[in-house]
Amino acid sequence: MGRYIARRLLETIPLMLIISIFVFMFIxxxxxxxxxxxxxxxxxxxxxxxxxxxxxxxxxxLKQYADYMIGLFKGDMGRSLKSNIPVTELIWSRFQxxxxxxxxxxxxxxxxxxxxxxxxxxxxxxxxxxxxxFLAICGLSAPGFWLGLMGIQFFSVKMxxxxxxxxxxxxxxxxxxxxxxxxxxxxxxxxxxxxxxxxLREDYVRTARAKGQKESIVMFRHAFKNxxxxxxxxxxxxxxxxxxxxxxTENIFSIPGMGRLLVDSISFRDYPVIQGLLMIFALQYVLIxxxxxxxxxxxxxxxxxx
Amino acid sequence: xxxxxxxxxRKKIVSIALAGAMVLSxxxxxxxxxxxxxxxxxxxxETTTAxxxxxxxxxxxxxEASTAKSPDNDIVIALQADATxxxxxxxxxxxxxxITNEMYETLLTFDEDTNVVPLxxxxxxxxxxxxxxxxxxxxxxxxxxxxxxxxxxxRAVYDRGLKDSSxxxxxxxNAWEDVVVDSEYQVTIKLKEPNNTFxxxxxxxxxxxxxxxxxxxxxxxxxxxxxxxxPFVLSERVDGGYTKMVRNENYWQxxxxxxxxxxxxxxxxxxxxxxxxxxxxxxxxxxxxxxxxQIENDPSIIIxxxxxxxxxxxxxxxxxxxxxxxxxxxxxxxxxxxxxxFDSEAYAKVVFNGYAKEPTSIFSDSIRFYAEQTPxxxxxxxxxxxxxxxxxxxxxxxxxIVDNTTIEQKGAVFVQQQLSQINVNVKVLPNESTANAEKTxxxxxxxxxxxxxxxxxxxxxxxxxxxxxxxxxxxxPPEGYNTAFWNNEEFNQLLDDALKMTxxxxxxxxxxxxxxxxxxxxxxxxxxxxxxxNAYKTYVTGxxxxxxxTMVFRTVGLDHE
Numbered sequence: 001m002g003r004y005i006a007r008r009l010l011e012t013i014p015l016m017l018i019i020s021i022f023v024f025m026f027i028x029x030x031x032x033x034x035x036x037x038x039x040x041x042x043x044x045x046x047x048x049x050x051x052x053x054x055x056x057x058x059x060x061x062l063k064q065y066a067d068y069m070i071g072l073f074k075g076d077m078g079r080s081l082k083s084n085i086p087v088t089e090l091i092w093s094r095f096q097x098x099x100x101x102x103x104x105x106x107x108x109x110x111x112x113x114x115x116x117x118x119x120x121x122x123x124x125x126x127x128x129x130x131x132x133x134f135l136a137i138c139g140l141s142a143p144g145f146w147l148g149l150m151g152i153q154f155f156s157v158k159m160x161x162x163x164x165x166x167x168x169x170x171x172x173x174x175x176x177x178x179x180x181x182x183x184x185x186x187x188x189x190x191x192x193x194x195x196x197x198x199x200l201r202e203d204y205v206r207t208a209r210a211k212g213q214k215e216s217i218v219m220f221r222h223a224f225k226n227x228x229x230x231x232x233x234x235x236x237x238x239x240x241x242x243x244x245x246x247x248x249t250e251n252i253f254s255i256p257g258m259g260r261l262l263v264d265s266i267s268f269r270d271y272p273v274i275q276g277l278l279m280i281f282a283l284q285y286v287l288i289x290x291x292x293x294x295x296x297x298x299x300x301x302x303x304x305x306x
Numbered sequence: 307x308x309x310x311x312x313x314x315x316r317k318k319i320v321s322i323a324l325a326g327a328m329v330l331s332x333x334x335x336x337x338x339x340x341x342x343x344x345x346x347x348x349x350x351x352e353t354t355t356a357x358x359x360x361x362x363x364x365x366x367x368x369x370e371a372s373t374a375k376s377p378d379n380d381i382v383i384a385l386q387a388d389a390t391x392x393x394x395x396x397x398x399x400x401x402x403x404x405i406t407n408e409m410y411e412t413l414l415t416f417d418e419d420t421n422v423v424p425l426x427x428x429x430x431x432x433x434x435x436x437x438x439x440x441x442x443x444x445x446x447x448x449x450x451x452x453x454x455x456x457x458x459x460x461r462a463v464y465d466r467g468l469k470d471s472s473x474x475x476x477x478x479x480n481a482w483e484d485v486v487v488d489s490e491y492q493v494t495i496k497l498k499e500p501n502n503t504f505x506x507x508x509x510x511x512x513x514x515x516x517x518x519x520x521x522x523x524x525x526x527x528x529x530x531x532x533x534x535x536x537p538f539v540l541s542e543r544v545d546g547g548y549t550k551m552v553r554n555e556n557y558w559q560x561x562x563x564x565x566x567x568x569x570x571x572x573x574x575x576x577x578x579x580x581x582x583x584x585x586x587x588x589x590x591x592x593x594x595x596x597x598x599x600q601i602e603n604d605p606s607i608i609i610x611x612x613x614x615x616x617x618x619x620x621x622x623x624x625x626x627x628x629x630x631x632x633x634x635x636x637x638x639x640x641x642x643x644x645x646x647x648f649d650s651e652a653y654a655k656v657v658f659n660g661y662a663k664e665p666t667s668i669f670s671d672s673i674r675f676y677a678e679q680t681p682x683x684x685x686x687x688x689x690x691x692x693x694x695x696x697x698x699x700x701x702x703x704x705x706x707i708v709d710n711t712t713i714e715q716k717g718a719v720f721v722q723q724q725l726s727q728i729n730v731n732v733k734v735l736p737n738e739s740t741a742n743a744e745k746t747x748x749x750x751x752x753x754x755x756x757x758x759x760x761x762x763x764x765x766x767x768x769x770x771x772x773x774x775x776x777x778x779x780x781x782x783p784p785e786g787y788n789t790a791f792w793n794n795e796e797f798n799q800l801l802d803d804a805l806k807m808t809x810x811x812x813x814x815x816x817x818x819x820x821x822x823x824x825x826x827x828x829x830x831x832x833x834x835x836x837x838x839x840n841a842y843k844t845y846v847t848g849x850x851x852x853x854x855x856t857m858v859f860r861t862v863g864l865d866h867e
Contacts, residue, residue, distance in 0.1 A: 032740035036747065038390065040398040042477060042765055042775065045784050050471040082390055083545055084525055090545065097547075145574075152580045164580045165384075165572055165587075166548075254384075254572040254581075256547035264546060268390075269740055 001297070008290050016283060020072075023278045024065050027271055033057075034081045034269040055081055068275065077279075078272035082265070087276040091258065097167060098257035101249055102242045104173040105180030110235055113185040117192030117231075118224060121200065132189060139186025144179045148252035151175040165254040172253075179249045184238045188231060195230040199223045228299050236292035244281040365608050372844035374606040376588065376866040379565045381846065381859070384572040384587035388546050393528035394512035395466065398474035398765070400856070403510075404591075405549055405569050408859055409450070410512040410534035413441050413460070414505065420672055420767050420853045422505050426455065426513060426535065436500030436808035437483075439508075443491040447558040449515035450532050450539045457493040461485045462516035464495075466524075478511050500806045502813055506768040537561040537860050546571060562848070563863035582607060582841055588864065589849070591840040591857065594713070595659040598839060606844050612855025613672040614663060614835030616763040617772070620706065620721055621790040621830055626756045628702055635790075639696040641828035645682040646689035647728045648721070650834050657717045658836045665832035668824045669772035672853055673764065677818035679825040682832070689728050701729025707745060708759040710736040718759045721831065732757070747784045755789045762787075767853050769817045770805055777824060792829035 035051040036043070052058050056067070071078055077087035113136075120132040155175060156164035163172045199205060200223050208222045209215075247259030258277060265273040296303045389402035394410045397403070413427040424430070427441035447455040464485040467475040481504070483496040497504060518524060518533035527533075532540035535558065538551035548570040553562055570587065572578045575594045579601060581587035593601070593609065601607050622635040622644065634640045654662035663671075667679045693699055708718035715736050722732040737745075746755055764771030775786040778801055779793030797820050804816035825832075838855030848861035 030741070031744045032738065033744055033747075036743050037740055038396075039474060041743075041762075041787065042398070042771070043474065044477060044480070046471065047474065047476050050476075054472045083529065084391070085529070085545060093544065094546070149574075149576050149580075152577060156586075157580050157583045160584065163586060164584055165570065165577055252574050252577055254547075254570060254574070254577060256544055256571065260546060260573070264388075267738060267740055 001294070005290070005294065008293075012283070012286050015286060016279065019282045020069065020275075020279060021065075023275055023282075024068070027274050028061060030266075030269070032269045034271065037268050038082065068272070077276040080265075080273050081270045082268050082273075087272050090261070090273060091276055091280060094256060094258045094261045097255050098243060098246055098250070098259065100167060100173065101176050101180050101246050101255065101257060102239065104177035105184060105242060106239070108177070109181030109185040110188055113188030114192045114231060116185070116189040118196050120189070120193045121196035122219060124197065133193070136186040136189040139182045140190070142182065144183065144248045145252055147182060148175065148179045148249065151178055152252070167255055176249050176253050176255065179252070180242060180246065184235075184242070187238060188235065191234045192227060192231045195227040196223060199227040202226070225299065229296060232292055232295050232299065236288045240285045240288050243284055365610070368605065368608055369844050372606055374844055376843065376845045376864040377585070379563075379864055379866045380568065381564045381566070381589065381862060381864055382568045382570055382587045383589040383591065383857075384570050384578045384581050385591055386571075386573055386578070388571045389549065391525070391529060392532070392540065392543065392549070393525045394514065394534070395463075395473045395475040396525055403765075404856055406512065407536070408538040408551060408567060409532040409536040409540060410514060411536050412509050412511055412513065413443075415509050416767065416852045418851045418853065420674055422509065432808070436806075438494050438496045439504065440488070440492065440494045443493065444558065445491050447535050448556055449517075449535055450554065451515050451517055453515045453517045455513065455535055456490050457487040459513060459516050460493045461487050462519055463511065463513055466519045475511075478507050500808050502805055502807060503766065503768045503770045506766040506771070510766050538567050541566070560861060562859060562861060567859055567862070582843070585843065588846050589840065589842040589857070593839040593841045595661040595836070595839065598659065598661070601841060607841055608844055609839060609841045610855075611661065612838045612840070612851060613853065614670045614837060615672055615767060615854035616761050617665070617669050617835055618717070618761040618833040619830040620833065621755070621758045621760065622828070623753070623756050623789060623791055624829065625750060625791045632697075634696075634698055634702055634704075637696045638827060639692040640698055642682070643689040643692035643696070643728060644725065644730075644831050645828050646685045646692065648682070648724045648831050648833075649684040650681070650832070653717070653720055654834055654836075657713065657720055661839060662834050662836035665834045667821050668777070668830075668832065669764075669769070670835050673767055673769055673772050675769040675814050675817040677814075677821045679821060686727055693728050699729070701731060703731045703733065704756050705733045705735055706757040706759055707735045707737060707742055707755060709739040709742055714759060717833070721759060746787060746789050749784060750782055750791055753783065753789070758789050763854060770801065773820065773824070774801055777829060790829035792827070794823060794827060797823045
């Protein structure tokens with residue numbers, strides 16, 4: 001297991017290298033000039049030129065890339081063109097906000113989602129199934145920004161129970177958690193239902209029943225545990241999506257997280273920050289996939305990691 | 307296991323593709339903050355005088371009637387966007403100035419009515435030849451870091467500008483010859499030649515402690531510490547989150563009574579409004595025109611509509627040629643026809659819910675030396691006749707580029723609809739502001755701009771700044787933003803002459819002539835000025851304004867429990 005993980009981590013290095021090239025190319029393909037954005041509309045061409053020179057934007061792309069990579073290997077992701085804050089420091093400060101949101105979404109959504117899905121599968125065709133799937137469809141269809149704004153209107157403006165912006169106490173996390181979690185809850189409910197239904201049709205479930213085992217043991221030891229394999233894969237992807245895709249929640253609730261940083265940096269063409277964020281998002285997908293693969297082995301020891 | 311690993315590979319490829327797609331897709335939709343990032347933050351409008359009086363009266367009545375009290379003595383202002391940088395010599399846009407102006411002061415400043423008034427300088431005088439300005443400074447003022455404010459510190463700011471050409475401070479000082487320290491509290495600024503915009507531009511010359519500027523990484527220091535003379539001292543900042551300041555206990559004149567002032571970044575319009583309703587924010591800016599009705603009946607909220615300085619227009623590239631070689635916008639009749647086809651009153655209603663004003667010149671009437679012109683009243687018959695005369699009876703296809711924010715696109719579609727009445731088929735091309743900035747800064751030989759839906763506000767509220775960069779013949783991109791590529795010798799000359807004049811009457815005459823020429827020549831479709839609207843709780847006191855709706859919190863207070 002240890003060797004497997006070490007090998008996978010080593011594989012990450014060439015992968016990240018390839019990603020870095022792609023990301024660098026993509027960023028510089030977008031039209032727009034950070035120097036012009038920083039200088040503002042009343043700037044003279046000389047001013048813009050001076051800023052460009054200072055940022056090293058006049059160097060050939062290859063040199064800019066090489067400089068960036070050399071810095072990266074020394075652990076230096078450069079500085080934000082906009083605020084001149086070191087990128088690592090900037091991303092770290094934003095990460096702390098985003099991770100709170102992600103955790104707030106994850107404390108309830110996967111559990112509720114899996115619970116609903118499993119219950120629906122067990123009670124397939126009954127009103128429980130219908131109600132659960134209706135809830136899932138609603139959760140999937142409700143756009144995050146709508147849900148957030150409705151939550152603000154009701155819980156903050158009308159009832160005065162919860163704050164509408166910022167992250168100051170646990171109360172501030174309630175509404176964002178709702179927005180962050182709803183989609184995951186709904187997605188997982190649907191996946192775990194179909195996955196559970198699939199395993200319920202497996203031979204080993206029939207065998208277990210034929211052995212005369214109690215229905216609850218059949219359901220949870222044989223069916224549920226095996227159905228989790230698919231669910232874990234989906235959950236992994238969803239968590240990856242949460243970290244990089246929390247921009248809507250962050251916008252609505254005025255939280256300075258990584259998603260907003262990415263959008264702001266792109267509209268500013270703050271190259272080092274975009275580059276840093278995308279590298280981190282990519283890395284995070286790679287790591288989550290690794291965790292998912294390791295979890296496969298834990299859930300079903302027959303899946304061997306080597 | 308083979309199958310497993312190929313699946314993993316697929317996942318990897320998917321993640322790479324996702325990362326790439328994310329850059330591109332976000333690039334396409336990330337222009338949301340533009341309104342506040344650009345000079346639009348200065349956006350404003352003007353109600354008629356009668357309206358303004360009525361508004362003032364109802365404001366006072368509301369304030370008196372309301373018994374609402376603030377729970378604390380800390381004021382929170384929800385803004386749409388964040389400052390780009392807190393070093394006042396690095397950043398320059400409206401929202402950055404809004405925030406840094408509470409910490410940094412200037413020799414002179416503006417009052418609400420675009421008059422220049424003293425601040426750090428108590429008086430000033432101009433030499434006979436208009437080339438040197440002498441300022442007598444207020445005494446006994448200290449910077450936040452304890453350094454004394456004096457003539458030397460004015461000189462030090464100038465020196466910083468000379469040393470680093472990447473600072474936006476550049477544009478304030480580039481017409482200066484020298485800064486001479488006459489005595490401890492008197493300083494003379496010498497100009498290369500007379501310049502009527504000097505006095506307006508000096509209001510952008512922010513004085514920073516010489517000690518802070520002398521540091522090796524001055525900008526980094528100033529990002530985390532304030533070193534001005536202003537009424538508030540920086541206490542903490544989360545980039546993209548909020549900027550908190552506390553009251554400057556050693557402020558040199560009557561200051562604010564609140565304990566602290568926090569600018570919070572709230573990009574979502576509806577969230578800003580909710581924050582004001584719940585009292586989490588005491589002041590919000592801007593209020594989108596479409597949302598005014600939501601809060602105007604709330605007895606604890608006051609809505610302020612500020613006079614306009616942002617002017618909206620569509621540039622018509624006079625050098626642009628159709629596939630058959632004809633240049634439609636080279637013909638004045640076509641350009642005039644566009645203005646006769648455009649109903650600016652309907653534009654104000656449809657796009658800005660009525661919170662806008664029809665154009666009566668080529669810049670806002672709250673700018674000094676504005677001269678009223680006869681409006682192009684919508685007249686389709688005349689427009690069609692002009693098009694026919696010019697040989698474009700059947701119209702033509704043309705592209706209109708615009709920033710991709712909701713309000714800008716709405717305006718561009720309105721233009722499209724109006725011009726369809728004279729058979730002109732407009733294709734609206736929305737894009738991110740940063741991408742548009744690149745397109746519009748391309749020189750004539752490379753330009754792809756046919757029409758550009760845009761707006762302009764002079765940061766220092768002067769006539770020259772309201773025209774030169776966007777209409778002068780020497781300001782074709784990349785030198786400026788004259789994307790009409792309109793080059794009128796007489797107009798250019800008037801602007802150049804006026805700049806060096808010292809007599810106000812003569813200046814006014816020259817600018818009036820220039821405005822009349824551009825108005826008659828129509829290098830643009832004139833759209834109008836929209837209002838800047840902000841809203842605050844009735845318990846907020848002492849709020850002041852600069853032109854264009856920029857709030858000043860120097861004497862702000864809260865009626866609190």
